[in-house]
Amino acid sequence: MATTPALRIGTRSSPLALTQTRMVADRLRELTGRDIEIVPIKTDGDVLTGSLSQMGGTGVFVTALRDALLDGRCDVAVHSLKDLPTADVDGLTYVTPVREDPRDALCSRDGHRLADLPHGAKVGTGSPRRAAQLRLVRPDLEIVDIRGNVDTRLGRVAAASATTDAGDLDAVVLAAAGLNRMGRSAAITELIDMSVMAPAPGQGALAVECRTADLAPEDAETNLHAAFTELDDAGTHLAVAAERALLARLEAGCAAPVGTYARVVDDVLTLQVIVARPDGSEQLTHSAETEVTLNSRDEARRLGTDIADHLLTLGAADFV
Numbered sequence: 208m209a210t211t212p213a214l215r216i217g218t219r220s221s222p223l224a225l226t227q228t229r230m231v232a233d234r235l236r237e238l239t240g241r242d243i244e245i246v247p248i249k250t251d252g253d254v255l256t257g258s259l260s261q262m263g264g265t266g267v268f269v270t271a272l273r274d275a276l277l278d279g280r281c282d283v284a285v286h287s288l289k290d291l292p293t294a295d296v297d298g299l300t301y302v303t304p305v306r307e308d309p310r311d312a313l314c315s316r317d318g319h320r321l322a323d324l325p326h327g328a329k330v331g332t333g334s335p336r337r338a339a340q341l342r343l344v345r346p347d348l349e350i351v352d353i354r355g356n357v358d359t360r361l362g363r364v365a366a367a368s369a370t371t372d373a374g375d376l377d378a379v380v381l382a383a384a385g386l387n388r389m390g391r392s393a394a395i396t397e398l399i400d401m402s403v404m405a406p407a408p409g410q411g412a413l414a415v416e417c418r419t420a421d422l423a424p425e426d427a428e429t430n431l432h433a434a435f436t437e438l439d440d441a442g443t444h445l446a447v448a449a450e451r452a453l454l455a456r457l458e459a460g461c462a463a464p465v466g467t468y469a470r471v472v473d474d475v476l477t478l479q480v481i482v483a484r485p486d487g488s489e490q491l492t493h494s495a496e497t498e499v500t501l502n503s504r505d506e507a508r509r510l511g512t513d514i515a516d517h518l519l520t521l522g523a524a525d526f527v
C-alpha cells in the first residue's frame with residue numbers, strides 16, 4: 208500500500224514567515240497525521256529592494272506563494288493575512304487560525320512611550336498608515352522610511368555595546384504579533400492603544416491557504432477539509448472578513464492610510480476604523496456593530512462595506 212505523500216507547506220524564508228509556518232506545520236501534522244515538508248519560496252518582496260510603499264505594496268509577498276500552490280509545488284501556503292490582497296483567487300481557499308495581538312508596538316530606546324519620546328525623535332516605519340497615525344499624535348517626530356526583517360528593524364534602535372554600534376533611530380513601530388511569535392516581546396516598550404493607532408486590516412492573523420479542490424470530501428487521502436475546518440477560528444474569520452471588505456471598498460475609492468479592527472464579543476461584531484491624511488493633519492474615525500452568528504460572513508462583509516461607503520461620503524477619498 209502506498210503511503211500518503213508528505214504535506215508540502217510553502218513559505219517565505221524570512222525568520223518571521225518560517226516561525227509562523229512552523230507553528231502551522233505542527234498543528235497540521237497533528238491534525239492530518241501526515242509528514243510535513245516545508246518548501247521555501249522566494250517572493251518579489253524578498254528579492255526587490257527599495258521602499259515597500261513604492262513597490263506596489265499589495266501582493267509582493269504573496270503572489271509567488273500562490274503560484275506555487277496553483278502549480279502544485281506545495282499543498283498549503285502560510286501568509287500573514289495583512290499581506291494578502293483583498294481580491295479572492297480562483298481555485299484557492301484560506302482559513303484563519305486564532306488571531307495574535309493585533310496591535311502595533313512601539314520599540315524604543317530607553318523604554319520611552321509614544322507620548323514621552325524626546326522632541327523630534329527619529330521613528331522608523333515603512334508603513335504609510337503608521338506614519339500618518341504617528342504624525343497625528345506627534346507632529347514633531349521625524350518619520351524614517353525603513354524596511355527589512357524584524358531583527359534588522361529592531362537593530363536600528365539598539366543601544367551601543369562593546370560589539371555593536373548604536374542604532375540610528377530612537378524607536379521603530381512593528382506589529383506586536385510578529386514580535387510575540389519571534390519571542391521578541393521584551394523589545395516592546397508600548398502596545399499602542401487602538402484609538403491612537405488602529406492596526407492594518409488583518410494584522411495579527413494568519414491565512415492558511417490550499418487548493419479548493421483539496422477540500423473536496425471525495426479525495427480521502429489528501430483531503431484537507433477536516434484539518435482546515437479545525438484550524439479555522441470562526442471569530443477571527445468574521446472579524447477579518449469585515450476588515451477586508453472595508454479595505455476592498457476603500458481601495459476602490461481612496462488611497463489614504465486605513466487602520467481598522469473588528470472583533471466578535473457575545474455575538475456582536477464591532478468594527479472600528481481610522482482613515483488618516485498621509486501628512487497626519489486630519490483623520491476620520493467611525494465605529495459600528497451588528498449582531499452575528501459565527502456563520503454570518505456575508506453580514507460581516509456588509510458591515511465593512513457599509514462603513515467604507517459612509518467614510519467615502521464623509522470625504523475619505525479626498526484624503527490622499
Ligand SMILES: NCc1[nH]cc(CCC(=O)O)c1CC(=O)O
Binds near residue numbers: 410411413
Ligand atoms: N508587512 C510585513 C508584515 N506582515 C505581517 C507582519 C507582522 C505579523 C502580523 O501582522 O501578523 C509584518 C511585520 C510588521 O508589520 O511588523
